Amino acid sequence: NIAGRIIMNTAPVTISQSIERFKIYLLENDKSLNTIKSYSQDLNYFFKWIQQRYEPPHLISILTSTDLKDYERHLKSDSTIAPSTINRRLITLMKWSEFLVTIGSTYINLANNIKIKKVQRQNNIRWLTRKEVGKLLHAIELEKQQNYKKGVLHQTIVYLAVNLGLRVQEMCDVKLADIDVQRSILRINGKGDKYRIVPMTENTKEAIDNWLKVRDQQSDYLLVSSKSNYITTRAIQHIFKKYSRQLGIEITPHSLRHTYCKQLAQQGVDIQSIAELAGHSSVDTTRIYVTPSIRELKDALKKTEF
Template sequence: MSNDQGSTLSIENAIILFRDHLREKGKSERTIEGYCKQDLKKFVEWLSVRWVDSGTTQDLCIANVTKTDIRDLVSFWKTNTPLAASSINRQIAAIKSFFSFLNEEGYIPINPAADITVKRIQRQNQIKWLSRQQVGRLFHAIETQQHAGQLKRVRDKAILSVLVNSGVRNFELTNIKVNHVSEGSLLIQSGKGDKQRIIPIGGNTYRSIQEWLRIHEGDTEYLFYTSRGSKLTTRAVQHILKKYSDMTGVLVTPHMLRHTFAKQLAERVPRLELIADILGHSSVDVSRIYVTPSMREMQVAIESVEFMG
């Protein structure tokens, strides 16, 4: 097909051509209906509203669809809808397959969806968190270690307390300043667009911080610092946890402690909005993994009701 013909091809007619193409490829009617009557229909509806709202009068022809149109739609899906990541990825796949077909068949000279990426799915069974017993072993190792002075023991206990009891990210921990600490709360700078959030902390965590502040000797505005007096780095935090991991045999990283906090929170208050706000998630969909049963949890549940044969 020539570019002149392609420039007048309506999106509706392009979808019909795509549907016929899928049938020729042997796709099931269920897949065809999902792509054409559901996913691409949503795309056309969104595009119609977008073009009207922007004040343009252009026809709904495939030649008028730009990479920006598609990117904005996908961005909207990823950040402003309650859809699961798998549903969003199916819709993205439909759009990418649709425009790939149109480009390969010569209906459009350039594929505007070629660089669009799917939404990353973080599967719960790939996420590791610690049991309360394992966390207890880490605290015990800090309190009983013989090769560190009081300064490091108190500092390390406060670091572990903040990480596992507030769910802050490693770089957020290292950016906490002394004046960010209030009784019952912490001011957290996320570093994502200079965003800030205030999160509550429990009494035990606050007392650990206060115990550290009473012997805080660093000439720095930051809460945690190194023996040289400089701001604690994320790599230094990883090194500190690695030391206690080696001592106890409990594999631990800053992000595992974040997951541990989130999982404990979800088991007691399974509200996605609350979890997302505390953890600083951009979407409640990211928090969904903590309220979804893991394979191990499902296995335990099944074994608890299993009948004897």
């Protein structure tokens, strides 16, 4: 294992080397590429701050808990950084500090005294109204008149997100073998290799059926592009950017997934069931859909304003 290999290396370790090893450690522990990228960016901010504080070489051995505490004060005193960003950077620093102890680069956790900034939880999640989803589906119907095959693909992608709540990667990964038309269910191998089953709606089944009738490629995957037998997340995001520009509405695969969860909550579906359907590992993630959003609070204020 990676920790064992690093402990055996007794040579002085620089901060930048430890960050690279931390990234390898995260990769070997099945962290997503997005998570690793986020941790890397956060630690690079810290490293740049250290570079201004000390002359090279920037060895791990020069760091003390005072340095990390001073960095915490630096972040919290910067009014241009959102509290959520400050907390994310501090949490990254904590995880990295734990890693340094694990591999024997430090004997104590340098981040022991760091405290997360207390923030009142407010719901900034963006979901679409039924009217906005209607505008999107109308634009896709017009697309079908110009290019039927492309329009049916776009409709299928939208329904997978807004009617079944699939993440963008989950949409790309759906295989024909995952679709059980007789039982009206779809099997999903989701985030973190978590398997779940979601019921298929009639409109979604019809869209999938129409898509399978017009697609040309032979592929084990449901969604294919004009150039490949597997559609990428980037290609799907590009499709939504096109409709966002066309309609003047911010539409992303994730905002449609949020819309799916919000619609369930508004129909009185219990929080545990929503978590199961969406593949959330914790109901705390699901709780945002039963909490008023900033937009909903603004609309409420418009009705009560003097």
